Each structure stands twice: as C-alpha cells, then as structure tokens.
Amino acid sequence: MRICAVLRLVPDLVEELEVEENEVIPFRYMPNERDEHAVEEALILKEKTGAEVEVLGIADPDNEADIDEGLGMAAAKGADKLYKVILDRPSYKRAELAKALAEFLSDKNYDLILTGIQAIDSFAGNLGGMLAKNLGIPYIGGVVEVNISDGEVVVKKELGGGLLAEYRLSTPAVVSIVSAERPLKFVPFTKLRQAMKKAEIEEVELELPEFEGIEVVRYEVPPEPEITLIEGDVEEVADKLIEALKEISVL
Amino acid sequence: MKVLVFGEVIDGEVQNITYELVACAKKLGEPVTLITSDADVSNIDGRVIKVNAGEISPWHYRIVEKVIEKEKPDVILFGNTSCGVDIASQLSANMPVATSAYEVESEDGSIKVKSLSYGGKVIVELKLETPAIVVLNSGSYDAEEGKGKASVEELEIEVEKDSEFIGYIKPAEEDVDISKAEIVVSVGRGIGDEANIEMAEELAELLGGVVAGSRPVIDQGWLPKTRQVGRSGKTVTGKLYLALGISGATEHVEGVKAKNVLAVNTDKTAPIFRISRYGVVADVNELLPVLIDKIKEIKEG
Ligand SMILES: Cc1cc2nc3c(=O)[nH]c(=O)nc-3n(C[C@H](O)[C@H](O)[C@H](O)COP(=O)(O)OP(=O)(O)OC[C@H]3O[C@@H](n4cnc5c(N)ncnc54)[C@H](O)[C@@H]3O)c2cc1C
Ligand SMILES: Nc1ncnc2c1ncn2[C@@H]1O[C@H](COP(=O)(O)O)[C@@H](O)[C@H]1O
Numbered sequence: 001m002r003i004c005a006v007l008r009l010v011p012d013l014v015e016e017l018e019v020e021e022n023e024v025i026p027f028r029y030m031p032n033e034r035d036e037h038a039v040e041e042a043l044i045l046k047e048k049t050g051a052e053v054e055v056l057g058i059a060d061p062d063n064e065a066d067i068d069e070g071l072g073m074a075a076a077k078g079a080d081k082l083y084k085v086i087l088d089r090p091s092y093k094r095a096e097l098a099k100a101l102a103e104f105l106s107d108k109n110y111d112l113i114l115t116g117i118q119a120i121d122s123f124a125g126n127l128g129g130m131l132a133k134n135l136g137i138p139y140i141g142g143v144v145e146v147n148i149s150d151g152e153v154v155v156k157k158e159l160g161g162g163l164l165a166e167y168r169l170s171t172p173a174v175v176s177i178v179s180a181e182r183p184l185k186f187v188p189f190t191k192l193r194q195a196m197k198k199a200e201i202e203e204v205e206l207e208l209p210e211f212e213g214i215e216v217v218r219y220e221v222p223p224e225p226e227i228t229l230i231e232g233d234v235e236e237v238a239d240k241l242i243e244a245l246k247e248i249s250v251l
Numbered sequence: 252m253k254v255l256v257f258g259e260v261i262d263g264e265v266q267n268i269t270y271e272l273v274a275c276a277k278k279l280g281e282p283v284t285l286i287t288s289d290a291d292v293s294n295i296d297g298r299v300i301k302v303n304a305g306e307i308s309p310w311h312y313r314i315v316e317k318v319i320e321k322e323k324p325d326v327i328l329f330g331n332t333s334c335g336v337d338i339a340s341q342l343s344a345n346m347p348v349a350t351s352a353y354e355v356e357s358e359d360g361s362i363k364v365k366s367l368s369y370g371g372k373v374i375v376e377l378k379l380e381t382p383a384i385v386v387l388n389s390g391s392y393d394a395e396e397g398k399g400k401a402s403v404e405e406l407e408i409e410v411e412k413d414s415e416f417i418g419y420i421k422p423a424e425e426d427v428d429i430s431k432a433e434i435v436v437s438v439g440r441g442i443g444d445e446a447n448i449e450m451a452e453e454l455a456e457l458l459g460g461v462v463a464g465s466r467p468v469i470d471q472g473w474l475p476k477t478r479q480v481g482r483s484g485k486t487v488t489g490k491l492y493l494a495l496g497i498s499g500a501t502e503h504v505e506g507v508k509a510k511n512v513l514a515v516n517t518d519k520t521a522p523i524f525r526i527s528r529y530g531v532v533a534d535v536n537e538l539l540p541v542l543i544d545k546i547k548e549i550k551e552g
Contacts, residue, residue, distance in 0.1 A: 013370045013498070014518075024373055037470075095344055117336070118350075123366040123375045125348045129309075129340025138413035139341055140309045142333035154417070158483045159261055159333050162422030162476070167308065168415040178483065179470045213347035213383070217363070217376040225525040231532045238542045241513070242549070244529045248511045250434060250458055250491050251549060 001051035001148060004105065005042040005079075006115040006127070007035045007070050008058040013120065021218045023091075024121075029063040031070040034116025039074050040180035041146055042114050046078060049148055054081040054110075057201070058097075060090045072196030076187045082201045092208050094125035100206040101127075102134030110172060112153060117141050117176040124214050128176035138169040141176035252280030252357045252381075255324035257315060258295065259334055260288035260307060262419055268330035268389045269295065273397030275387060276328055279357050284401075285318050287311045296399030302406050306416040309337040313410035316342065325381040326355070326362055331388045331501075332482070339386045347379040350386040351501060370500045371522030389482075389505055422477065427461050429478055433489035434460025435509065437480055440467040441496015441516065441535055448473055450539040451495060457546050463487065465497050481506040495535045499523025 011017060011026030018025040042053045055074040059067035064086050071082045085104070087097070105113060113135075115128045132139030144164070145156040153169045158178055169175075187195075230240045245251040254276035258269040269284065273296055276282030283298040288307055292299050300322075302314050315338060319327065327342070329335035331351060339348065354365040362379040367388065379385075429435055436455040438448055448462070455462045462478065469479040480487055482502040492509035499514070499522035507526060514523040515531040515538060524530040531538070 011369065013372060017369060017372055019373055024369065033467075095348070098344055120370050121368055123349060123351055123368040123377065125343045125350060126336055126340040129312075129337060129342075130344040133341045133344035138309070139337065140414060141337050141340065156420065157333060159419075160482055161486070162479075162484060163261070164420040164422075165306070166417035166420065168417055170413065179466070183471050211347075213380040214349070215378045217378050220374045220376070221372070221520075222367075222374050222522070222525065225527065225530065227524065227527055227530050229519060229524065229530045229532050234533065234537050234541050237531055237533050238538060238545050241515075241529070241531055241538075241542060242545055244513060245458070245491075248491060248528075251546065 001049055002054070002110050003042045003045055003051050003112045003114065004054045004056055004108065004110045005035070005039045006056050006058065006113070007039055007074065008032050008119060009063045009066055009070065010120050019219050019221045021220070022216070024219050029066045032116050032119045034118060034178060036184055037180040038114040038116045038177040039079070040077070040184050041177050043078050044180060044182065045112075045146060045148060051148070053079050054083065055079045057082065057084040058087065059084060060087045062090050068196060068199070068201065071201055072192055072199050073187055075199045076191050076195035077185055082199055083204050084201050085204045085206050087206060088208060093211055093214055094122065094127050095130055095211050096208045098127055098130035098134050100208045102131055104204060104206055105131075106135060112148070112171060113174045115174065115176050117178045126176070128174050132174035135172075135174065138173040140167055140169060140173070143175050143177050144179050145181040146175060252326065253322065253324045254279050254282045255318065255322055255327045256282055256284040257327065257329045257335060257338060258284045258286040258292070258299070259330060259332060260286055260290040261334070263290050265290050265292060265295065266330070266332070267394050268332055268335070270394035270397030271389060271392045272328045272330060272387060273297065274392040274394065275355055277396065279326060279355060283322060283324070285315060287314050292403060293401050294398050295401045296397055297401065299401040299403045300406055301403055302408050304408070307334045308412070308416050309341065309414055310410070310412045312338040312341040314408050317408050317410065319382070325383070327382065327384045329384065329386045331386045335386060339384050343384050346382060346384055348384040348386065349377045349379055351388055352385050353388050353391040355385050355387065367501055370498055372520065388501055426475060426477060429461055429463045429480065429487055430485040432461045432487070434458050434491045435463050435480070435487045435489060436460055436493045436495065437463040437465065437497060438468055438495050439465040439497030442468065443496070443536060445471070445473045447536055447539075450543065454539060454543055454546070457543065457550065460491070465503050494523050495539075497523050499526065
C-alpha cells in the first residue's frame with residue numbers, strides 16, 4: 001500500500017496581507033491547514049496498515065525555501081519519502097496544476113492520493129477532484145476518516161450540520177481531507193530540527209500548461225464593517241462590553 | 252442565459268442551498284435544476300430534471316456531464332457544500348470555475364463572479380468564459396425566491412459508478428444542543444490554550460449560556476464535536492453569539508445566525524467583525540478575567 005499526501009504553502013493569515021488590484025502579497029507562508037490534516041491522516045493509515053507514506057510538497061519561486069520545514073515536520077512524524085515540486089511561476093490556476101501533477105503522479109503507482117479539501121487561497125477550483133478526473137480514478141472529498149482493507153477504501157464524509165455518510169471506493173483513488181481523525185501530533189522543536197537535517201527531499205520539476213477562460217479582474221479588501229469597534233484598555237473595554245450585553249438584555 | 256442548477260438531496264430532502272441556487276439562476280436567466288436522488292421536488296421553481304441515481308455520490312458528476320451535453324447551459328451552479336464541491340471539482344478539470352462565490356452576474360456573454368478568499372480577507376473578482384462552473388457560498392441568495400412550482404421531467408441516465416454509498420451516520424446524541432441555546436459563548440483558536448476554555452465556561456455559566464467552538468478547537472479535542480459551529484457543525488440561532496478569538500472564516504460564519512453577534516479579536520481586520528453588532532479589539536485572555544469579575548460584581552450587587 002502506497003500513499004501520497006500533498007502539502008502546499010499558503011499565506012499566513014495571522015499576518016497582514018498586502019492586497020493590490022492585481023496581486024495579493026503575503027508577509028509569510030505556512031502549510032495549508034487542511035493539507036496538514038491530509039498528511040496526518042496518511043500517517044494514521046501508516047499506523048493502521050503499515051502503508052508507505054510519501055509527501056509531495058508544493059512551492060513556487062516565492063516560497064521555495066519554506067516548504068522544507070513543512071516536509072521536515074512530515075518526516076519527523078514518520079513520512080517515508082519527501083518530494084518537493086517547484087512550480088515555474090508563482091500564479092496558476094488549479095486546473096493547470098492538476099494537469100501537470102496528474103502527469104507526474106500517473107506512473108508512481110500510489111494506491112491513495114490525499115489532499116486537503118481546499119486551500120485558503122482557492123477561488124479558481126479545488127485540486128482534489130480535478131486531479132482524480134485527470135488521472136481517471138475515483139474521488140471523494142470532505143473526508144474526516146479513512147480506512148483501507150483489501151484494496152478498498154472506506155471513508156467517512158461530512159455532509160454538514162453534524163451529519164456524516166460512509167462511502168466505499170476502489171483504489172487507486174484521490175481523497176480530500178477536511179480534518180484527520182485525531183488531532184495533529186505535536187512535534188518538539190528539537191525533533192523537527194533533527195528530522196530536517198536528515199531529510200532527503202527529491203526535487204521535481206513540473207511544467208504547467210496554460211488554460212484560458214478564467215481571468216482575475218481585481219483583488220480587493222472587503223469594505224470596513226459598519227460597526228464602531230470598542231478599543232482601549234481592558235477595564236474600559238470590559239465596561240463597554242457589559243453595556244452592550246445590557247443593551248441586548250443578556251445582563 | 253441558460254443556467255443548470257445542481258440540486259442537492261440528502262437523506263430524501265431537498266437541501267436549502269438548492270433554492271438559493273435557483274434564486275441566483277433566476278437572476279441570470281433561464282434555470283433548470285438537476286436532481287439526482289429521490290425526493291419531493293415539487294416546490295423548486297421552474298424546470299426540474301430528475302434522475303433517480305440513489306443517494307448523492309461523487310460519481311453523479313457523470314450524470315451532470317450527460318445533462319450538460321443535452322441542455323448546453325452557459326453556467327452550471329453548485330453549492331459550496333461537501334457534496335457540491337465533490338462534483339464541481341471533478342467537472343472543473345476541463346471547464347472554467349469560480350469557487351467561494353457570493354455574487355454572480357452575466358456581462359456581455361461572460362460571467363462575472365465575486366468570491367471571498369483568504370479566510371474572508373480578500374474579495375476576488377473573476378471573469379469566466381462560458382460554459383462555466385460557479386460554486387456558490389450558502390446564504391448568498393434568498394432561498395424563498397427559488398421556491399415555486401416545479402415542472403418535473405424524469406430522465407434515465409446510465410453512467411459508470413466508481414464509489415458506493417454505504418449509509419448515513421447521524422450526529423451523536425447531544426450533551427447540549429447549541430443550535431437551540433439562546434446564549435452561546437464560542438471560542439476559537441485565539442483562545443490559545445485548552446486551559447483557557449475554563450474561563451469561557453465560567454462566563455457562559457454566568458450569562459446562562461453554553462460553550463461552543465470553531466473547527467480548530469474541536470479538531471484539537473478541546474471541546475466535543477457536538478459543539479462545533481459552522482458548515483460542518485451546528486447553526487446557532489439564539490439571542491447572543493459571543494465569538495472569542497474567532498477569525499470569521501466563511502465556513503464558520505455560515506453557522507452563525509444568532510440575532511446579536513459580539514466578537515472579541517486582537518485583529519481589527521478580522522472578518523468576524525463584519526457580521527458583528529459590537530466588535531471588541533482586545534486580547535481575549537486578558538479581557539476574560541476582568542469581564543468575569545465585573546459580571547460577578549453585578550450579579551452579586
Ligand atoms: C470544508 C470545510 C468545512 C469547514 N467547516 C467548519 C466549521 O464547521 N466550523 C468552523 O469553525 N470552521 C470550519 N472550517 C474551517 C474554517 O475554514 C476556519 O479554518 C476556521 O473557522 C478557523 O477557526 P478560528 O477562527 O478559530 O481560527 P483562526 O482562523 O486561526 O482565527 C483565530 C483568530 O483569533 C484571533 N486571536 C489570536 N489571538 C487572540 C487573542 N489572544 N485574543 C483575541 N483574539 C485572538 C486572531 O486574530 C484570529 O482572528 C471548515 C473548513 C473547510 C475547508
Ligand atoms: N495553486 C496551487 N498550487 C499547489 N497546490 C495547490 C494549489 N492550489 C491548491 N493546491 C493543493 O490542492 C489541495 C486543495 O486545495 P484547493 O483545492 O486548491 O483549494 C491542497 O492540497 C492544496 O495544497
């Protein structure tokens with residue numbers, strides 16, 4: 001059983017984003033949270049079935065150096081092999097990436113490809129389904145638990161409102177994860193450093209095709225909210241918040 | 252402009268998002284709604300194509316493909332939901348697509364879409380060539396406007412299945428039902444540490460409410476799954492939703508329908524403030540002890 005998990009860097013939203021009409025400039029990058037869950041679920045499957053786990057990091061020319069830490073983290077948690085794809089341009093559509101990635105993955109004989117369900121910066125599509133379509137294999141997303149036996153994958157999928165459903169898929173398949181079935185494992189800093197020193201990351205080059213039909217007209221910051229924000233020292237703020245609670249007769 | 256709506260049926264019921272999509276489609280032009288499972292579809296406004304393909308499954312995209320061939324729509328609308336995205340993402344390998352959309356218009360034969368991206372911090376305006384796929388956030392259009400009288404055509408379409416629906420798993424019996432609570436104190440990643448949840452619990456108790464949380468808090472195991480607010484969890488509808496250290500991502504605010512939202516966040520630009528009645532810019536862990544003391548004084552005094 002061979003599993004590949006996709007790990008991609010996205011802007012860190014805790015930091016200020018610079019939003020210009022024709023580009024969004026992040027201050028710092030971090031792994032996409034849903035992808036971290038995909039990697040975690042792959043490693044949980046390794047524990048359950050002894051599967052071999054390979055992690056494919058995706059970076060672009062702007063954040064190439066940052067992906068090593070994300071991959072090092074995966075290695076510290078038990079990933080068997082690491083790849084990093086450096087894309088040839090910083091901006092691309094999901095469908096373009098899906099096509100190129102599918103080509104790379106098609107002869108790797110993975111039984112299961114896991115991705116995060118979505119990236120925080122996605123607005124032109126979701127990679128998982130596109131990847132499956134390009135590879136001509138089954139797909140399911142919104143998944144919170146994966147089990148494999150006898151060449152079949154059984155997943156639990158979130159349908160919203162707390163409702164889940166179980167589905168069965170044959171392998172190979174692409175599965176997109178929302179959350180792993182248990183919290184992300186914590187890796188102490190020293191262990192991460194060690195893993196990063198030892199990690200061998202194979203570099204992969206992909207050439208992205210160019211697709212027409214989607215054009216970004218502009219990026220903009222949403223309008224300021226129409227409320228007055230309560231600011232000041234804690235005492236003052238607490239008093240004003242209490243006033244607000246009285247106004248809506250909670251106090 | 253011809254618009255195909257992918258209608259969602261879960262456990263025999265047409266989902267509310269379907270009517271919202273029809274409402275959007277009516278603004279764009281002539282809608283036809285595709286339903287792939289068995290359900291009472293009589294109150295969907297306009298033409299409905301019904302294909303009885305069993306419970307909603309990712310392979311239903313192949314049915315959509317066939318209906319696209321037949322109907323030749325300019326736009327295909329999906330809900331930004333678990334099942335909608337499964338199908339839209341497979342179809343969009345070969346077709347222009349916009350996701351996380353909240354506004355759709357037609358302009359000179361192409362489609363203009365506004366999407367909310369980067370956790371709600373950036374609006375992206377996109378122009379798509381037709382035929383195009385748009386994945387629409389729930390709550391963007393008024394469901395009532397998509398209700399009416401259906402004219403239903405039943406179709407038989409045979410396609411290959413590559414996954415199999417096994418069964419539904421209903422939510423566990425709740426400890427408390429946050430969707431029925433009048434007062435909800437909700438914690439997000441900004442609470443920082445599991446230990447700090449105690450303060451939120453104390454505050455909730457003082458206010459006569461219950462504690463809930465955002466996905467990262469639930470994923471960490473700091474609160475039970477039944478306490479999750481948002482797309483995958485519950486919708487809160489009571490008098491007060493007090494959001495502590497929650498950024499207000501689209502998937503979260505989909506579940507916030509309380510009459511009054513009060514938010515505490517260190518980041519002035521946090522999207523949660525856009526749905527708030529009052530916004531407090533403060534460190535929740537500094538504020539909570541002070542707030543709790545003051546409320547205790549009021550209660551005792
Ligand atoms: C398919 C799918 C389904 C999802 N379903 C759900 C769902 O049902 N429910 C849900 O909640 N999410 C859901 N999500 C996740 C969602 O996209 C967000 O990631 C999540 O809501 C973020 O939670 P948060 O606001 O707690 O964390 P963050 O986005 O990390 O925000 C933390 C906030 O706390 C603030 N903060 C930090 N420190 C402090 C402090 N000391 N005092 C005050 N404020 C502070 C920060 O400024 C920030 O705004 C889903 C995602 C996907 C892809
Ligand atoms: N532009 C991109 N470049 C590389 N990987 C991406 C890109 N967009 C999405 N992904 C990956 O695709 C998966 C789902 O994200 P998405 O479907 O794009 O929201 C995640 O594993 C992402 O890391």
